[in-house]
Amino acid sequence: MAVITIFRQVGCKGRYIAENVARTLDYHFADYATAERLMLQCGFQQTPQVYNSVSDFWDRFTRRGMERDQINSMLRSIVLATAQHGDVVLLGRGCFAPLQGLCDVINVRVKAPLPLRIERVMEEHSLTKPRATRFVEERDTLVADFAETSYGLSPDDLTLFDLVIDTSKVHPDTAIRWLVEAATGLRCRPGDPTAAALKVAQVPKQAVAKEFKRRERLRTEKLPRL
Helix, strand or coil: CCEEEEEECCCCCHHHHHHHHHHHHCCEEECHHHHHHHHHHCCCCCHHHHHCCCCCHHHHHCHHHHHHHHHHHHHHHHHHHHHHHCCEEEECCCCCHHHCCCCCEEEEEEECCHHHHHHHHHHHHCCCHHHHHHHHHHHHHHHHHHHHHHHCCCCCCHHHCCEEEECCCCCHHHHHHHHHHHHHCCCCCCCCCCCCCCCCCHHHHHHHHHHHHHHHHHHHHHCCCC
16 A cells, blocks of 8 residues: 655646546545545534634634644644555645655655746636736745644755656656556565554544545446446
8 A cells, every 4th residue: 555645836737646646546535625524524613714824923822723733633633544544645735744754655746937837827717917926826825834834844845755746847647657656666664664554543544434435435336337
């Protein structure tokens, strides 16, 4: 079993890469929507509001700040439980952070130059250049803030990633092939720490198993009958 985490900047084709890697490997796919669903199942109701806000100095002294800490703790538990389940591609802002040093995990960062990312966002969302620029800059700030305040790690520290892909130089389809090959060829030595051996809390573990079974059932129901 292998785990691939993908941290990407907006406009880098990271979602396209992640979804197609999961599809090619027949892995589970988990993104923010998955995490939100699991967190709500575990009893958290304020996930979207806190997750999509940039904390400021005063958040440290407010109830929202405490709620954010609780949500970050639950999110970390869900990331660990999802990784422990195995055979999954995790697309998210901080999935790489709690999964460092595990031999069956490939932490990937997908990036591209800012002008190209703005151009892609303009095309994909039919935005003017000023609006696309503002959108990209706001998302970059939000993503960096989340990783740093949640885990104390900067996504600009490339030593946290096993592979960094610049989609201005590497075609997304090439990146997909690379990651599929890397996952299928992944080998661990005896005694190496693994995601599969992680000790995880029962509540998120059960929620992850239930969610993936639900998805598998839905996928099976959609298959054509012969």
